[in-house]
Amino acid sequence: MPIASRSGRMEEFKRRVVELVPQGECIIGDAAALSSYGSDGLIRFRQTPEVVVLAKSAGEIHSAVKLCAELGIPFVGRGSGTGLSGGAVPPPDGVVIAASAMKGILEIDPVDRIAVVEPGVANLVVSERTAPFGLYYAPDPSSQSVCSIGGNVAENSGGAHCLKYGFTTNHVLAIEVVLPDGSVEVLGGESPFEPGLDLRSSFLGSEGTLGIVTKVWLRLLSRPEAVRTLVADFDSAESAGAAVSAIIAAGIVPAAIEMMDALAIEACEKAVGAGYSLDAAAALIVEVDGPREEVDALYEEVKSACVSCGTTKIREAADQAERSRIWLGRKAAFAAAGRLAPAYIVQDGVVPRTALASILGRIAELADDAGLRVANVFHAGDGNLHPLVLYNPDSPEESEAAERVASEIVELCVEIGGSITGEHGVGLEKACSMAAMFDSGDLEAMQRLRIAFDAQGIANPGKVFPTPRLCGDTPGRYRAHPLELSGEAIRF
Amino acid sequence: MSGAPNQGPAILAPASSAEASQMLGSFEPGQNVRIKGESPAPDVGLATIVCANLHGYEHSPADQTLVAAAGERLGAIEGMLAEHGQRIPAFPLTARERNMTLGAWLASGADTAAAQRYGRFRESMIGAEFILADGTRAHSGGRVIKNVAGYDLAKLMAGSLGALAFVTAASLRLYPLPRRAARVTVEAEIPRAVALVDQAHRAGIELATCEWGGGQLEIGVEGPSAAVEAALRKIADLLDRTVGQLELSEGDQGSPALASRLAEERESFAGTIVKVGTRLSGVAGLHQAIVSRGLAERGVRLHSHLAVGIHYLGVPAGDGLDGEVDAILRSMRLAGQRIAPTAPADGTIFLGRRPGGLATMRRLLDSFDPQGRLVSPMRTSIITETEMPG
Numbered sequence: 036m037p038i039a040s041r042s043g044r045m046e047e048f049k050r051r052v053v054e055l056v057p058q059g060e061c062i063i064g065d066a067a068a069l070s071s072y073g074s075d076g077l078i079r080f081r082q083t084p085e086v087v088v089l090a091k092s093a094g095e096i097h098s099a100v101k102l103c104a105e106l107g108i109p110f111v112g113r114g115s116g117t118g119l120s121g122g123a124v125p126p127p128d129g130v131v132i133a134a135s136a137m138k139g140i141l142e143i144d145p146v147d148r149i150a151v152v153e154p155g156v157a158n159l160v161v162s163e164r165t166a167p168f169g170l171y172y173a174p175d176p177s178s179q180s181v182c183s184i185g186g187n188v189a190e191n192s193g194g195a196h197c198l199k200y201g202f203t204t205n206h207v208l209a210i211e212v213v214l215p216d217g218s219v220e221v222l223g224g225e226s227p228f229e230p231g232l233d234l235r236s237s238f239l240g241s242e243g244t245l246g247i248v249t250k251v252w253l254r255l256l257s258r259p260e261a262v263r264t265l266v267a268d269f270d271s272a273e274s275a276g277a278a279v280s281a282i283i284a285a286g287i288v289p290a291a292i293e294m295m296d297a298l299a300i301e302a303c304e305k306a307v308g309a310g311y312s313l314d315a316a317a318a319l320i321v322e323v324d325g326p327r328e329e330v331d332a333l334y335e336e337v338k339s340a341c342v343s344c345g346t347t348k349i350r351e352a353a354d355q356a357e358r359s360r361i362w363l364g365r366k367a368a369f370a371a372a373g374r375l376a377p378a379y380i381v382q383d384g385v386v387p388r389t390a391l392a393s394i395l396g397r398i399a400e401l402a403d404d405a406g407l408r409v410a411n412v413f414h415a416g417d418g419n420l421h422p423l424v425l426y427n428p429d430s431p432e433e434s435e436a437a438e439r440v441a442s443e444i445v446e447l448c449v450e451i452g453g454s455i456t457g458e459h460g461v462g463l464e465k466a467c468s469m470a471a472m473f474d475s476g477d478l479e480a481m482q483r484l485r486i487a488f489d490a491q492g493i494a495n496p497g498k499v500f501p502t503p504r505l506c507g508d509t510p511g512r513y514r515a516h517p518l519e520l521s522g523e524a525i526r527f
Numbered sequence: 528m529s530g531a532p533n534q535g536p537a538i539l540a541p542a543s544s545a546e547a548s549q550m551l552g553s554f555e556p557g558q559n560v561r562i563k564g565e566s567p568a569p570d571v572g573l574a575t576i577v578c579a580n581l582h583g584y585e586h587s588p589a590d591q592t593l594v595a596a597a598g599e600r601l602g603a604i605e606g607m608l609a610e611h612g613q614r615i616p617a618f619p620l621t622a623r624e625r626n627m628t629l630g631a632w633l634a635s636g637a638d639t640a641a642a643q644r645y646g647r648f649r650e651s652m653i654g655a656e657f658i659l660a661d662g663t664r665a666h667s668g669g670r671v672i673k674n675v676a677g678y679d680l681a682k683l684m685a686g687s688l689g690a691l692a693f694v695t696a697a698s699l700r701l702y703p704l705p706r707r708a709a710r711v712t713v714e715a716e717i718p719r720a721v722a723l724v725d726q727a728h729r730a731g732i733e734l735a736t737c738e739w740g741g742g743q744l745e746i747g748v749e750g751p752s753a754a755v756e757a758a759l760r761k762i763a764d765l766l767d768r769t770v771g772q773l774e775l776s777e778g779d780q781g782s783p784a785l786a787s788r789l790a791e792e793r794e795s796f797a798g799t800i801v802k803v804g805t806r807l808s809g810v811a812g813l814h815q816a817i818v819s820r821g822l823a824e825r826g827v828r829l830h831s832h833l834a835v836g837i838h839y840l841g842v843p844a845g846d847g848l849d850g851e852v853d854a855i856l857r858s859m860r861l862a863g864q865r866i867a868p869t870a871p872a873d874g875t876i877f878l879g880r881r882p883g884g885l886a887t888m889r890r891l892l893d894s895f896d897p898q899g900r901l902v903s904p905m906r907t908s909i910i911t912e913t914e915m916p917g
């Protein structure tokens with residue numbers, strides 16, 4: 036007999052799920068334990084779940100999802116909880132199905148250069164475990180020592196070295212997924228070609244709204260033979276931006292080009308003492324990797340480009356230890372912002388890389404107007420900016436101003452032809468900003484995809500897409516340009 | 528444009544997205560349409576919408592991105608970009624491919640030797656604009672190379688054979704042309720070719736292209752001159768030769784000669800071309816099965832983007848060979864797709880193991896095109912396979 040009330044269904048779920056996960060664990064009724072699954076890395080969104088299923092196998096995830104489907108209970112898949120857009124926040128009246136305990140590396144094939152892993156494996160572990168074969172997994176989010184491969188798939192995560200090597204989507208051959216109706220499918224194949232429609236690509240970056248990943252086939256690369264890294268200081272963001280353009284214009288695709296402004300440099304120095312110059316207005320970290328002769332040739336050209344754009348100082352990493360120190364500073368940037376202010380908002384937006392210098396100027400204006408400070412770290416090579424909006428949480432005015440500046444920055448990105456997110460995802464945080472990039476037709480097409488995967492709408496509801504509950508009744512900001520309506524211009 | 532949609536078979540050639548949307552939106556229930564790059568032979572009793580009249584592009588050389596209307600020809604795009612020292616990840620192109628529209632190219636899901644360095648073409652698609660079967664205009668992605676806002680529907684369009692939507696424009700990531708490119712050709716049957724690729728990987732050689740066909744392996748290396756020189760020395764070492772003894776082509780001839788020849792051979796092949804993916808080492812088993820069952824002697828050919836694991840089987844017409852190839856793929860759990868000649872309207876393009884996700888593909892078709900307006904071999908195949916038992 037169907038159980039009509041939500042609470043009745045939840046009670047039945049609690050009763051039955053325990054038997055379905057004999058090896059894993061179900062957290063029920065332990066308020067403290069449940070509360071630690073209430074948010075991800077973006078702690079301002081929080082919702083304590085009633086149940087957390089810590090699965091130990093694909094079979095257990097399968098059983099738990101099937102039960103959700105049967106009882107119509109919403110669920111959210113969860114990895115390590117490092118997401119920065121509220122994607123793993125449990126849906127109201129929903130349950131958490133965590134893959135974080137599924138840490139098996141099922142296969143490493145050094146000839147075919149494939150690793151098959153469970154979703155809870157931390158990103159960095161894949162590279163560590165494949166290192167003895169001279170291989171590694173290229174996408175390297177700054178959170179790579181903690182974040183899970185399943186989370187990376189769901190977010191299509193990027194990292195500093197994605198400029199040259201591409202994002203998660205470029206390195207995942209196939210995924211085994213439990214769909215929200217409880218069925219299991221493998222999307223993609225062991226080669227990048229698999230007949231039929233490419234559902235794998237749509238699942239990548241779908242933020243847990245299409246199902247739960249239970250197994251991942253990863254493409255591995257040879258470790259580069261040589262790596263050279265430098266830090267170039269500049270006395271203005273404009274000249275640093277010009278150096279980025281000059282490097283790219285020379286036909287060089289460095290492994291990474293990162294940019295920091297003076298405030299970000301100060302924060303990183305305070306946190307880890309990476310040896311950055313405190314008197315620089317901006318600094319670039321440029322890394323070139325590949326075969327030795329290629330690296331040697333391109334590295335000299337990178338240096339020349341920096342010199343011709345007026346670098347005030349070039350620091351070259353003399354050895355691996357110094358290289359690690361340089362990167363430690365950059366990778367600590369988010370946490371380091373805590374040295375400058377009691378609280379900060381990490382923003383994530385994208386602009387065409389040629390617009391980097393100009394957006395920095397606009398961000399500075401927004402910050403000045405609001406009486407706030409903003410530190411900037413960029414994946415400059417691909418135009419992905421992470422402004423860190425600093426504020427005092429004890430002041431309601433400052434907190435509000437910081438939120439406003441953070442969302443104005445994202446609007447600015449869209450205005451300049453960019454995106455509301457380059458790697459942290461839409462999640463809960465930016466669902467209402469989707470209308471800045473996508474009109475009703477675009478969102479409808481995406482919903483049609485979603486329905487094909489999840490007719491009941493139980494997989495991570497309330498994320499990614501604007502809903503009236505989330506965004507009020509505010510109509511989307513997007514307005515079609517007359518040229519576009521007439522078909523004379525292409526919109527992106 | 529000739530004829531209106533409700534006057535029976537017609538060729539619809541919209542010149543803008545708005546026009547395409549209006550055309551598709553004005554179809555009567557029950558009317559079908561197929562999507563093509565350009566006007567087909569007028570012998571089918573079916574309306575056809577073509578992208579050939581959709582023109583225009585925006586190239587941002589410094590951002591290395593291109594937004595191009597679906598009617599732009601690949602050859603024209605290639606030429607325009609070369610003037611800026613850039614390229615799309617599709618080369619070498621045959622004369623026929625150069626004449627293809629971007630829309631038809633990406634919907635076909637075709638691969639080239641470029642897949643070795645840049646991945647499949649879809650991987651460089653950073654956005655797409657398209658019209659659903661009911662006329663709904665939509666886009667996904669954008670014009671920046673990094674972007675995770677919303678579902679990636681652009682890559683989904685790649686290889687969909689017109690089953691989901693009429694693509695009107697695509698946004699692409701571009702790459703700099705290499706400063707120097709060299710190709711080395713080696714006589715090597717598949718087992719040795721696979722071993723050589725593995726050795727090349729271990730020796731730190733970055734393969735720019737890696738093609739196999741007719742007992743020959745062609746390895747391409749690209750980069751600054753000194754790097755190419757060093758890679759050639761390493762290749763020579765692997766082969767126990769000196770660089771001077773290598774069968775080498777460079778400069779203008781540096782475009783993958785074997786890749787071009789193989790692609791042309793496939794275009795003129797008298798029979799079926801089946802595309803199949805394997806792991807690198809998996810191709811050895813496939814090749815072995817073809818040889819040991821006597822299919823090679825009966826004219827079945829294998830070509831391969833070897834290191835990336837994408838292969839083509841040329842299956843001569845008649846003689847029941849299609850069925851035998853199907854059986855081999857099934858026994859090896861490999862999924863194949865017939866890519867030429869154009870599939871029969873009622874047949875399936877899938878061979879061997881069924882592709883994963885068929886049930887969801889079926890639901891996706893129903894969701895994108897609930898009235899089944901778009902006629903496509905992809906649609907027919909997905910429906911046929913999901914309705915077949917087992």
Ligand SMILES: Cc1cc2nc3c(=O)[nH]c(=O)nc-3n(C[C@H](O)[C@H](O)[C@H](O)COP(=O)(O)OP(=O)(O)OC[C@H]3O[C@@H](n4cnc5c(N)ncnc54)[C@H](O)[C@@H]3O)c2cc1C
Nearest residue numbers: 114115116117118122176177183185186189193243248458
């Ligand atoms: C200090 C710091 C630095 C960071 N740097 C980067 C960076 O450089 N680049 C970058 O891209 N991101 C970065 N992030 C963000 C975050 O680490 C990534 O988004 C990461 O991929 C999330 O992985 P996770 O395992 O923590 O996922 P979670 O936070 O647990 O979940 C994230 C999303 O994925 C879904 N999900 C998780 N597991 C599964 C699964 N098995 N199946 C289906 N859906 C699933 C969840 O529902 C949720 O929507 C950073 C975060 C922090 C805290």
